[in-house]
Amino acid sequence: MSFAPRPAVQPWSRVNTARRVQIFLASSLPLAVTALIVLFGGLNPNVALLGVFLPLQLLAAGYVGFASFGRRGVGDASLIVLVLFFATFVLVLLASVVFSLISQGAQAVSWSFISQNNIYVSNTTSLEYGGVGHAIVGTLLIVGLTTIVTVPLGIAMAIYLTQSQSKTRGLVRTLTQAISGLPSVVAGLFILSMAMTLGWERSGLLGSMALLPLMLPTVARVAEEALRLVPVDLRYAALALGAPNYRAFFQVILPAAKSGLVTSILLGIARIIGETAPLLLTVPINNGTSWNPFSGNIMTLPAYIYGYLSSLFEPSQNRAWGAALVLMTVVAILFSAARFLSRSKSLKTKPTKQKASK
């Protein structure tokens, strides 16, 4: 048996200047060529992106990969190009949503838009009159009601999943995860059926009941993760010192997991604050401000957006965009608060976590 002479490849050696130039060319030329073809050749940009840019980029990257590392470089290069292409695509979609929200919504949002309600406003009333004030009040009331009930329930569920030794924990967790995929329209139908069976009136209260099954899984899951991050040694130490389980929880685990639990509440609110379908089915809409979620008509932000969205008149569409921007701002604030809290938490628990895993 004879061995073919091996090529003098040193995959571990650093990338030298010639390679750098090649890599630079390979990552810039395809885009430039595509741009030229689109600008001067008049090719449709969408076709050019998939039909010219992607093959060219794959070819160029594959060539550099082959020149650097031989055949194995080709696979690597294609993998990297595809991954970056797809990821950039998602990023562009997200950026498009955020950009159109801000650029379209900013035309409508003003102080009067946020504070006024919609009495005496028709489809064509100019944007100086009327706003989403009543919808903000209604959303806060309905979501607040849901939060008051759901948070203790969800956190108690998380305690059950982390602190008890029951055998049904796996089943409860799986079921909770399955409920998290509950279609929102079904949640609305459920409460509506309940109301029709028991003879209740449609009101804001029904809306907050319909939001409960949608918020509960989020709170339970995030709270469970937060409680799980607390080192189990802490709990054992408390128990060994003679503390009963509930005192170990309230005096040791709860303070350690506090920010994580707040995160679970914030993410739960962010999950339901934009839910539309359940509210459309259960809450009668209103153009005036109502402070009473327990009876009568009440407006919510999603229902407001839904109502003006399909209108053909421009001021109304602007209203929908403005309300969407207000809603998105609330979600973004909740979301960044949750991020901020969970970041400071993970910094604090990092050393202990590493120690525990050793």
Add this chain to the structure above:
Amino acid sequence: MSESSVTKPEPVRRKLSAGPLSRGDKWFFRTTSIAANFAFVLVAFILVFLIIQALPALSSQGFSFIYGTEWNNTKDPIVMQIGPMLWGSLLIGAVGVVIATPLAISLAYLIVFMLSTRLAKVATTLVDLLAALPSVIIGLWGLFVFSPVASEWAMLLNQYLGWFPLFQVGTADNGFVGSPFIAGWIVAIMIVPIITSITREVFSQLDRDLINGALALGGSRFSTFRRVIFPTSAGAVVGAVLLGLGRALGETVAIFYVLQLTFDINWGQILEPKGGAVASMILAKFGEATAEEVSGLTAAGLVLFVLTLGINFLASIIVNRAQPWRKI
């Protein structure tokens, strides 16, 4: 030997008491287990009340409720069948999953294996932000911003790949708006974050030694992905995709704006502007529904609930089984 057994005193059988002892503990665990069992109660309640309200429609329509293709409230007796809607939901879910899966796996791979810690955090936040977008906002954007762009994609697909049965259209001039293709894209945007977050977690929990070993044996990035990363995480990815499918089937408001609902079944011409979605149909018909129709819509909701709960339950089991580190 027998002597020693005689002389040795029988060991006293002691009762081990490791359970909750104090009264406070009993209440603590009782309260939490009541809360946990609320999950069962909730599912039972949903089923019971939906069935109570759906029974009149189900008993009058029979099994053809599921596969029939007509909804007519002017006939006497009224005809309510959701076949095209059910099939449309599945079609849109399939399109959404096909689009979302490569996007989500790419994102997860990028976050875990390619970006620095700081950039990975930023990317994770962005993906979570995408998940936090309310569906009515996606619907707004889909109607005014995305639909025109996507209809152009659809036109190009039809122009260049029209020989493929999937991309054929029956009617000549339809503008390519309101098709299952566009609804599938909208759904894909909404399920990408779900699939990404589960896949990312699985990728990041993979045994690093396994990957480093593959690299040390001369594996490249690509071969490591194909031979090590993908086989070990495939189960969880399948579960994540199923979870995404469950979410796609239940999507209501976002699809409502970008899809043209017709009770004419569309078997697979995804660029044709006729489609269906159970959830969106419930919303569309609810406004001017008669009492009988509300019962029919509730029955549709029941079908949707059973379908999504089944898919989600299966997916949760798969995902949990593929993540042994999550077990206590």
